[in-house]
Amino acid sequence: MKDSSSVNQLATTLRKELDRYSEGEKLPSSRALVTRHQVSPVTVSRAIAALAAEGLVTSRPGAGVFKAAARRHTGALGDVSWQEVALSADPPHAAIDAGPRGTDAAGVLATLTAPPPEVIDLNGGYLHAALQPERALAAALARAGRRPGTWSRPPVEGLAELRDWFARDIGGPAGPLDASDVLITAGGQGALTTALRALAAPGSAVLVESPTYPGMLAVARAAGLRPVPVPVDADGVRTDLLAEAFAATRARVFVCQPLFHNPTGAVLSAQRRPDVLAVARASGAFVVEDDFARRLAHADAPALPLPLAADDPDGVVVHVRSLTKAASPSLRIGALTARGPALERLRAIQVVDSFFVPRPLQETALELVGSPAWTRHLRVLSAALRERRTALLTALGSALPTLLPQQPPRGGYHLWLRLPDGTDEHAVTATALRHGVAVTAGGPYFTAEAPAPHLRLSYVSASGTAQLEEGVGRLHRALAENSALPA
The missing domain is CATH 1.10.10.10 (Winged helix-like DNA-binding domain superfamily/Winged helix DNA-binding domain)
Incomplete structure (x- = not known):
């Protein structure tokens, strides 16, 4: 620092x-x-x-x-009004066959935009520098730079050793997966983009959890898909409603986060896990499993359930895994895992979009996960996440006890707070920013009108527990100013 x-x-x-x-x-x-x-x-x-x-x-x-020579303006902006027509004038059948092509990145940008230094960040989705394994990353990068062939072209599917590591990390040493089932991607977001473009036809419905990660909704809409919500409760997605949604929409894809769901933190219950696979299989559909938080389990978390992909011999599940959340926002290395013809479709889409993931980044990731430092980092991170979650809950319990979640998650990096009915969550977030704390409004996590106002508080982008406590104090003042506190 x-x-x-x-x-x-x-x-x-x-x-x-x-x-x-x-x-x-x-x-x-x-x-x-x-x-x-x-x-x-x-x-x-x-x-x-x-x-x-x-x-x-x-x-x-x-x-x-x-x-350097000063940059000189080359002239006034020309007439760009023609672009308004070019970007909107789809053929007559497009509204039916392909859906709108507009891309709404607001929900993604909200978590990527760094607030000013004087603002406490309870909004971001990446580890603060204090939580990142910077020394281990630097050492891995140095070792990768000395590997023969580091700057040569990698296989389009990714390095065989890295694919093998992901296969074992996802399915276990004796699981159903091997390196041939894995594609290396440029992070989890890139994997989701490839999966949705490959598995769903433009204009079709894609089933999503409600609420869900805004970045996935942005990917779906950019691909011309229609996100259809399926409600989530404390035990994960409502599988009874999932079956109804498949029947009503004839969708061929369901995207879910079974472990430490973003934003609610829910974990799909043991009773519902087989139901998700059975319902999807009966509907002839894929389950895209976004396993973003598996390496973000807290030190007091119970034993984690296996990924859905580890229980799926029939190729129903397309699994997404990334190193980014647990390491660094710049280590954009992820994996797509699939079995059967779907893998070739995913591979074709990825090759057309990006050719391949840069080999130096893959070599660095391979050096990192193969070192003892990676295991040590995950252990330290697990304890730090528990400490930060506890600090945030304690501060909320003191200043805003009515907003405490009933079941605080023991994994992930955020809390999902239900605000009183009638609260203008966007006014709250704007007021909070004026008070020096950045928080996330819940609206972008829903595909349509939100059933209630919410806030999402992240605890990994702040510098430490003292900042988390101060951030809650500032949020308390913002809620009071907006009359959003119960009498």
Whole structure:
């Protein structure tokens, strides 16, 4: 954290000093900057790189660093009104056959947009730097860089060793899966995009849990699909309603998160697990199992159920697994697992979209998961998640006891809070931001009108438990200002 702060401070200073330089004028040498600002050569190098990325300086090997020429506007914006027609004028049959092509990324951007430094982040979906295995990642990256062939082209399906690791991680050492059933993807979001595009025809219905992850809804709608909600309760998806939804829509895909569901935290009960597979099989449909939270179990979690894919010899389940949530937002490595002809369809879609996942990233992931540091990290992370969940629940119990969830999850990274009827959740989130805390409104997690107002609070993007406690205090003040607290 200190290194990052020093780089930012030096970059800010140099940015101001550039005003005194003419275009093309040479800046002081790195050695001179080290002496003048009392920083390390690495800090100078990174600050210069930041300025170069902004287009403010240019670096010429052997010559030095120079102030870049100012960017000059090339003229007024032309008439782009034609795009309004081009982006909307689908053929007459498109409304029936393909559905709307618009992409609503609001729900995704809400969790990707970093708030200002003074705002406590109870919104984000990725581990704070304090929770990431930075040393293990750096070591894995260094080892990967020394592997022969790291910069050569990988197989389009992914490295065989990494595919084999995912197969064993998902199905167990003696499970039904092997490396030939796995495709390496660019993270979980990329896997979901490939799965929905491959398995459902444009214009068709896709069954989703209600509420559900907004990023999946965005993927479905961008593919021209119609998300149809199936309600979730404390035991996971309502399988009686799932059967009715398949019969009513003739859908061929159901997307679910059986473990630590986002946003409710529910775990699909043992009684319903076989029902999900039986209902889908009877309907001739696939189950896309988004197993995003398996490596986010808390230290006090009971034994985890196996993935649905581990109990499926018939190829009903298409499994999605990612390393990103448990490691780093930049380690965008995931896996799609399928059996039968569906795998070839998934492979074809992925190859057309992206060719392959960069080999250096795959090699880094392979080095990481094969090291003792990965097991240690998961153990430390598990304890930290329990500590943060407990701190957040304790703070809520003190300041906002009526909002406490009845069954706090023992996995994942968020709490799902039911607000009083009539509460304007969007007004609450806006007021909370003014008070210095970022939280997520529940509306984007529903495919249509939400049955009740909710907030989702994440506890992995804050710096620690003290910030979580302070964030709840700020949220309390925001709710009071919006008259959203029970009398």
